[in-house]
Amino acid sequence: MDDHRTAPVDPAEADEVRRFWGRLALPGLIDVHTHFMPERVLHKVWEYFDANGPLIGGLEWPITYRREEDERASLLREFGVRAFTAMLYPHKPGMARRLNDWAVGFARRTPDCLHTATLYPEPGAETYVREAVEAGARVFKAHVQVGDYDPADELLQPVWGLLAEARIPVVIHCGSGPAPGKHTGPGPIARVLARHPRLRLVVAHLGMPEYEEFLGLAERYDEVRLDTTMAFTDFTEAFLPFPRRALPRIAGLGDRILLGSDFPNIPYRYAHQLHALERLDLGREWLRAVCHDNAAGLFGLGTGPRFGS
Template sequence: MELTDDGVPNWWDRLGLPGLIDIHTHFLPERMLRRVWAHFDEAGPLIGRPWPITYRWDQESRVAHLRRLGVRRYTALTYAHRPGMASDLTDFALNLAAAEPDCVPSATFFPEQGVLGQVREAIDRGARVFKIHAQVGGFDLREQTLDAVWGLLAEAGIPVVIHVGSGPVPRNGFTGPDKLDGVMRRHPHLTAVVAHLGSPEYAEFLDLAEAYPRLHLDTTMVFTDFFEAAAPFPGNLLPRLAELADRIVLGSDFPNIPYPYAHQLESLERLRDKEPRLDDDWLRAVCWFNGERLLGA
């Protein structure tokens, strides 16, 4: 039977979990969110195909829905696409976390003058996770402006969710595993979380995770029918996911997804029918324990 959102609490309860921890959810200022949704509606140049938004709701309703699902900790991931935005977006995300106790204090940054001070200030204000989007931002992770930022985050042990895989559109010169590898070579203790398992360069980002013990990958949209139609995860890589059970974390992209939240969980559970079977212990690690360790939940 297809899993529905109403059935999600029973799903995690069956696993013996107290709920879910989702490292990859988005909250943005209302006007900016409307513009993002319009870009999805238009199947814009960074989207590439129709992408209807399932949860086109106001912020209060979206927060309430995560609560009903049993998402005990979620992030307010924002990302800047030009200079001068990151500080205000961080303010928004930290203010949301102050108002909503289940929201993990989140922040962002952009390669611009003063970025190191902005990141240090966000940490001082309690930020426990950062997000950047190299594809949307149009920058190379290896920019000299960011080197001290990576060093600060590595020293602080604060995870940063990084969209650096080339999906959902072909590589634009700012994405690809070589960009993150360049950062990790200089800062091997950085707690990086690769969004979307690095889609579509799954194998290459798994290589990096195997080389750098603090590099994680999130499940955001991977294995769903929507992603499998465009960038299927190769079955021969599943044994490597099993070996990295302690470094795969649940992500969803809520609310910007073209299907119900439950479908992400159902898609992960379907992996139990493949070889090697990613069993309930794997699901428990992905959906709770790894996120708990990363976010200090």
């Protein structure tokens, strides 16, 4: 592990994060976009970030929370994140089933993690997705950019139908940020929604940089949501700014915006994402909904200190 590239954890940060949600009279935070995956796979991801690879636009992207698995989970708990996810994703055929098998064990030993699974357009995808659902998966991750696939691929049509029927949310990176892919952008996912309008999609990163187009999909389809991952932060605003003319639309969709962070793979402190949302000045009730209540309703988590406790 390249600790020389890792920023030290500020012992005061947990207090800062807790003060944030305490001011909102919340029982904590629910973060729908955090990454846990097999350590070997995660280290490969970190190596890609360290190399400023093309999928991150060649940006300098230090990993702020480069820690061992148990340390990362403990830190989220210190922040008061009462539920989080294990956003894991394949980049080639044959990988999704192995990741899903790992995720079963991680969910069992990490009760405050929403059991997460993934998918890829390949023969047998419907079978292993069904197996993941039967094993208790509560959310799926799809990564169109990294997987380099068309989400409207015929191999995925039965998968989308299965997940729509099961009403299991899918957090999907389908926007063209930080760098475009062959199948990113609103067009391919709009074709999916035309065939599966009840699919519970959570568009990652607010769909950056096609923010307004993805807001339009959420306005058209009642089950489409968006997560805030990296949006409005100083880092993202420097190269993919959110259009201020669209803020009223963000306010109007306040019941379908969910807190996401990209922890641990973020180039700034966790608290900065929260403050970036707060400085939008969209009101206390909007912040309460985004940082907790919308996800609590979507996943049936209630208002206790932690759903797995």
